Amino acid sequence: MKLNRFYLRMTAILLGLLLTAGIVQVGVTLASYGDFVRESDQRLNRNLAANLAKTFHPFLADSLDQDAIGQVIHDSMAMNPFIEIYVLDEQGQLLAYFADPSKIKRMAVNMGPVRSWLADEGELPLPWLGDDPRSEAGRKPFSAAPISVGGETGYLYVILGGELYDSASAMIRGSYILRTTATTLAVIVICAAIVGVLSFLLLTRRLRRMTDIVRRFRQGDWAQRIQPHAADELGELGAAFDQMADTIVDNVDQLKEVDRQRREMVANISHDLRSPLTSVQGYIETILLHESDLSSEQRRQYLQTVSQSVRFLNRLVNELFELSKLESGQSQPVPEVFSIEELAHDVTAKYRPLAEEKHVTLSASEPQSLRPVRADISMIERTLDNLIENALRFTPAQGRVSIQLHQEPEGDILIDVADTGIGISPEDLPHIFDRFYRVRRHPDGTGLGLAISQRIIEAHERAISVRSQVDQGTVFSFSLPCA
Ligand code: ADP
Numbered sequence: 001m002k003l004n005r006f007y008l009r010m011t012a013i014l015l016g017l018l019l020t021a022g023i024v025q026v027g028v029t030l031a032s033y034g035d036f037v038r039e040s041d042q043r044l045n046r047n048l049a050a051n052l053a054k055t056f057h058p059f060l061a062d063s064l065d066q067d068a069i070g071q072v073i074h075d076s077m078a079m080n081p082f083i084e085i086y087v088l089d090e091q092g093q094l095l096a097y098f099a100d101p102s103k104i105k106r107m108a109v110n111m112g113p114v115r116s117w118l119a120d121e122g123e124l125p126l127p128w129l130g131d132d133p134r135s136e137a138g139r140k141p142f143s144a145a146p147i148s149v150g151g152e153t154g155y156l157y158v159i160l161g162g163e164l165y166d167s168a169s170a171m172i173r174g175s176y177i178l179r180t181t182a183t184t185l186a187v188i189v190i191c192a193a194i195v196g197v198l199s200f201l202l203l204t205r206r207l208r209r210m211t212d213i214v215r216r217f218r219q220g221d222w223a224q225r226i227q228p229h230a231a232d233e234l235g236e237l238g239a240a241f242d243q244m245a246d247t248i249v250d251n252v253d254q255l256k257e258v259d260r261q262r263r264e265m266v267a268n269i270s271h272d273l274r275s276p277l278t279s280v281q282g283y284i285e286t287i288l289l290h291e292s293d294l295s296s297e298q299r300r301q302y303l304q305t306v307s308q309s310v311r312f313l314n315r316l317v318n319e320l321f322e323l324s325k326l327e328s329g330q331s332q333p334v335p336e337v338f339s340i341e342e343l344a345h346d347v348t349a350k351y352r353p354l355a356e357e358k359h360v361t362l363s364a365s366e367p368q369s370l371r372p373v374r375a376d377i378s379m380i381e382r383t384l385d386n387l388i389e390n391a392l393r394f395t396p397a398q399g400r401v402s403i404q405l406h407q408e409p410e411g412d413i414l415i416d417v418a419d420t421g422i423g424i425s426p427e428d429l430p431h432i433f434d435r436f437y438r439v440r441r442h443p444d445g446t447g448l449g450l451a452i453s454q455r456i457i458e459a460h461e462r463a464i465s466v467r468s469q470v471d472q473g474t475v476f477s478f479s480l481p482c483a
Pocket residue numbers: 386390391394419421422423424432437438439440441444445446447448449450451474
């Protein structure tokens with residue numbers, strides 16, 4: 001079976017882990033089982049050699065009667081088939097035993113462990129192993145007791161868990177323990193497989209739902225969201241996807257809006273270019289065709305109209321270029337420190353003749369020693385020019401136009417350009433900063449002046465606002481940072 005499903009792979013990993021753990025567990029159990037049996041055997045038979053010594057004493061006290069002692073050893077081993085009995089001299093040499101001599105692999109026993117055993121007061125760690133004469137290097141738990149052999153010191157040395165015992169215990173180990181652990185392991189693995197498949201299936205159900213939603217989103221159903229989000233990793237993933245989807249939808253909307261604006265702008269530009277161009281072409285052709293019939297007064301009139309149209313075209317192209325540089329970030333403010341009071345004074349002085357011509361009072365606030373500002377002076381002058389030109393244009397005779405300056409508590413200087421003109425209706429007010437938005441067309445108006453002013457103030461990280469009342473007047477406000 002191909003594990004191409006996440007939950008199947010997870011189950012397989014779980015089962016693999018369980019099996020490995022089970023096998024390690026069986027290995028450890030088998031290894032420690034031997035030690036456990038030896039330890040309990042040695043603990044139970046701690047005094048076995050001392051007890052046997054009493055039985056052996058009559059046969060050894062005076063002299064070593066090999067036949068008699070062999071018989072006693074044989075009888076004792078017949079009563080307890082799991083022990084092997086040896087009589088040792090003081091150096092550990094075997095004096096007597098009952099066994100086929102070919103089975104005895106070494107004739108001496110290392111006395112170190114035996115002496116420690118005899119001196120032990122319950123501190124030795126069990127199982128305590130001594131040399132097994134029936135193997136060349138093997139060691140086994142034992143019991144030992146001193147015994148007199150023909151007047152000399154000797155030892156009764158009893159190996160616990162003899163050969164017979166070895167095979168019996170190997171049998172038990174091989175059958176019983178292995179069988180139980182293998183059965184338990186099989187049961188655990190089967191249960192874990194069932195539980196694992198079911199629970200991973202449940203867990204990955206959410207993943208499958210998420211995949212489904214992402215697929216539908218990719219196919220264009222942009223309303224698809226993973227909500228609700230649980231408080232876990234999958235929930236976080238879902239929330240991240242939803243955020244990403246929102247951003248994508250926003251970006252697409254923005255792109256659509258930009259595209260719509262671009263088309264609108266192209267339409268506006270072509271429309272705004274067409275009328276002056278048609279007029280220029282018409283008048284020039286008329287002059288050329290009727291050159292001799294025209295009075296000098298007529299010719300002059302036509303040429304003036306042509307000049308006005310060309311001036312408008314020039315202005316439109318320049319303002320478009322200016323706006324596009326501001327919007328693309330190509331035109332950036334070059335800040336310098338200057339007195340806004342002086343600039344306001346200069347701008348009002350510049351427009352005073354025009355104001356007088358229109359019988360409008362133009363003024364700037366009284367000098368009040370304001371702190372200098374830090375901004376691009378020519379850009380700010382451009383903005384003030386535009387606002388003052390608009391104000392003068394839309395303020396009837398006897399009206400007032402003024403530039404008012406205030407120190408703001410946050411450290412900025414607030415600049416108001418106020419007029420008592422015709423005002424702007426609430427319906428038009430939200431749009432007047434849009435490109436090409438003109439409430440009332442006038443021969444010089446491109447509809448770009450306020451859009452340029454707004455981009456300039458935004459490039460200074462400030463905002464421009466307007467408040468107006470029809471037939472009462474209009475106030476444009478923006479602020480600039482103090483130096
Ligand atoms: P334009 O170059 O045509 O004046 P603007 O972007 O400067 O374009 O202004 C947009 C429109 O906002 C103008 O057509 C005008 O109708 C309106 N407007 C601007 N300033 C004033 C004002 N001070 N009072 C009344 N209307 C104004």
